[in-house]
Amino acid sequence: MKKINVMQDVLSSNDLTALQNREYFNKNKTLVLNIMSSPGSGKTSVILETIKRLNGLKILVIEGDVAGDIDAKKIEKSGTDAFQINTYDSCHLNASMINKVIRKIKVKYDLILIENVGNLICPVEYNLGENYKIVILSIPEGEDKPVKYPKIFEKSDLLLINKIDLLDYSDFDFEKLDETLKKLNKNMKAVKLSCKKSTGFEDWIKWIKEKITDLA
Amino acid sequence: MKKINVMQDVLSSNDLTALQNREYFNKNKTLVLNIMSSPGSGKTSVILETIKRLNGLKILVIEGDVAGDIDAKKIEKSGTDAFQINTYDSCHLNASMINKVIRKIKVKYDLILIENVGNLICPVEYNLGENYKIVILSIPEGEDKPVKYPKIFEKSDLLLINKIDLLDYSDFDFEKLDETLKKLNKNMKAVKLSCKKSTGFEDWIKWIKEKITDLA
Numbered sequence: 001m002k003k004i005n006v007m008q009d010v011l012s013s014n015d016l017t018a019l020q021n022r023e024y025f026n027k028n029k030t031l032v033l034n035i036m037s038s039p040g041s042g043k044t045s046v047i048l049e050t051i052k053r054l055n056g057l058k059i060l061v062i063e064g065d066v067a068g069d070i071d072a073k074k075i076e077k078s079g080t081d082a083f084q085i086n087t088y089d090s091c092h093l094n095a096s097m098i099n100k101v102i103r104k105i106k107v108k109y110d111l112i113l114i115e116n117v118g119n120l121i122c123p124v125e126y127n128l129g130e131n132y133k134i135v136i137l138s139i140p141e142g143e144d145k146p147v148k149y150p151k152i153f154e155k156s157d158l159l160l161i162n163k164i165d166l167l168d169y170s171d172f173d174f175e176k177l178d179e180t181l182k183k184l185n186k187n188m189k190a191v192k193l194s195c196k197k198s199t200g201f202e203d204w205i206k207w208i209k210e211k212i213t214d215l216a
Numbered sequence: 217m218k219k220i221n222v223m224q225d226v227l228s229s230n231d232l233t234a235l236q237n238r239e240y241f242n243k244n245k246t247l248v249l250n251i252m253s254s255p256g257s258g259k260t261s262v263i264l265e266t267i268k269r270l271n272g273l274k275i276l277v278i279e280g281d282v283a284g285d286i287d288a289k290k291i292e293k294s295g296t297d298a299f300q301i302n303t304y305d306s307c308h309l310n311a312s313m314i315n316k317v318i319r320k321i322k323v324k325y326d327l328i329l330i331e332n333v334g335n336l337i338c339p340v341e342y343n344l345g346e347n348y349k350i351v352i353l354s355i356p357e358g359e360d361k362p363v364k365y366p367k368i369f370e371k372s373d374l375l376l377i378n379k380i381d382l383l384d385y386s387d388f389d390f391e392k393l394d395e396t397l398k399k400l401n402k403n404m405k406a407v408k409l410s411c412k413k414s415t416g417f418e419d420w421i422k423w424i425k426e427k428i429t430d431l432a
Contacts, residue, residue: 038255039336039365040357066337068363089367091307091337118364119335120255121282121307140356140379141256147284148334149255151305163356166385 014126017095021129024102025112029215031208032112034093034128036152037136038145039118042162044071045195046136047113051080053205057110057212062101064093064117071115081109092122095129110212120149124156131211138163139170143177146184154184158191158207165194230342233311237345240318241328245431247424248328250309250344252368253352254361255334258378260287261411262352263329267296269421273326273428278317280309280333287331297325308338311345326428336365340372347427354379355386359393362400370400374407376420381410 011019025032037043044063051059060081063072072084083101085093093116114130116123124133135156137145140163146153153159159181181188191207193200227235241248253259260279267275277298279288288300299320301313309332330346332339340349351372353361356379362369369375375397397404407423409416 038334039361040254040257040354065364067366068360070360070363089337089341091335117337118254119307119337121305121333121335125305138256138356140354140382144284144286145255147286148281150283166356166382169382169385 014095017099018127018129021095021098021102025129025131028108030109030112031212031215032114032128032130033132033134033208034114034116034123034130035134035136036116036120036123036156037118037138038120038141041118041136041138041141042195043115043118043136044074046160046162046193047115048074048078049193049195049198049201050113050204050208051075051078053201054111054208058107060105060109060112062098062112062114064097064115066091066117087117090117091119092117092126093128094126098128111208120145120152124152131215132157134158134160136160136162139166139172142171143173143180146177146180150184153181153188156185156188158189158204160204161190161192162195164192164200165196230311233315234343234345237311237314237318241345241347244324246325246328247428247431248330248344248346249348249350249424250330250332250339250346251350251352252332252336252339252372253334253354254336254357257334257352257354257357258411259331259334259352260290262376262378262409263331264290264294265409265411265414265417266329266420266424267291267294269417270327270424274323275327275329276321276325278314278328278330280313280331282307282333303333306333307335308333308342309344310342314344327424336361336368340368347431348373350374350376352376352378355382355388358387359389359396362393362396366400369397369404372401372404374405374420374423377406377408378411380408380416381412 035043061075063084069084072082075082085097133156135152191203251259275296277291279300285300288298291298299317349372351368407420
């Protein structure tokens with residue numbers, strides 16, 4: 001007797017909606033990045049510095065926050081389209097929230113930057129239909145965050161290390177960070193940034209441009 | 217006809233277990249503080265600096281982390297009893313996790329410091345049986361966190377503002393913070409701390425000692 005393993009992908013309702021989002025983004029050749037981090041690690045500042053350097057591209061920023069619209073206002077002030085999602089008691093964005101935004105989109109975007117709710121745990125469990133997951137870790141948070149919150153570092157495609165300007169006032173240990181990341185996600189590239197000093201953005205911008213070219 | 221509103225408190229299963237924890241702590245006259253914040257705002261450093269200043273008290277630290285036991289090891293190294301809870305996929309501690317620790321406690325503690333999982337959203341929804349909720353906000357996170365994550369600031373009894381040594385390298389706006397807190401929780405006291413410089417701890421230690429005296 002031969003044994004046959006019948007593997008069935010049982011997709012969750014969130015994954016099914018994420019697939020629909022993915023199809024929409026594919027059809028429009030839109031690069032979509034899901035940007036995740038702790039509260040206060042500088043997601044909005046990174047996004048503002050990023051869009052400044054991508055002149056000529058049609059960009060939408062989707063802001064996920066439990067409450068308020070501070071971040072969406074900052075983005076709009078910079079002249080870029082922004083959409084605020086308030087999640088109320090929910091600690092992460094989900095695919096259905098992004099789907100509701102898609103239904104309101106009237107133009108073709110080259111790039112959609114999704115700023116997830118500030119949280120190192122749950123956001124990574126919910127695919128939104130993005131092309132890539134980006135995780136930000138800021139220097140004052142310490143190099144031990146991937147030990148304590150491993151999944152988001154395991155599943156992300158790129159690590160942005162922000163607030164590098166605070167390195168002199170911190171005990172951040174890059175050797176220990178490298179050691180942890182080697183175990184969790186050895187192929188993940190890391191880029192060091194400072195939004196305050198406006199430095200380190202070249203590699204990140206190059207990475208985005210390459211990914212947009214890949215879609216063409 | 218008179219209308220009578222019958223209000224019924226329907227306690228969740230978590231609240232029922234929290235009540236049991238509360239009864240145990242009351243019986244033992246143990247002050248229990250639930251310490252919450254973003255990842256990397258310095259919960260463990262604040263706890264280490266705190267226990268150093270409370271010589272003569274019998275203290276237990278309960279460490280909540282998604283993964284790893286870095287923090288519990290740090291506490292034990294300082295000579296204080298510590299208990300590590302790993303929550304795996306859960307983004308907060310709950311009353312039942314604390315109840316399991318209680319069942320293993322063999323001595324009477326004056327003070328139990330519970331370090332919750334680093335998360336500004338969900339931990340506040342789960343009572344653990346604590347006497348007070350303490351929220352930490354660190355300077356590099358920015359003064360806008362209570363706008364974006366209001367509930368934890370609304371429901372906490374004391375705010376510790378940590379990493380005050382980084383104020384010179386930050387745009388942190390205390391006026392804006394005060395404005396937000398006035399709306400959310402106008403009676404909440406705030407204490408400014410620096411674990412790095414070991415400053416600002418007097419008021420916080422005084423607060424703890426007063427609360428311990430209140431229990432006697």
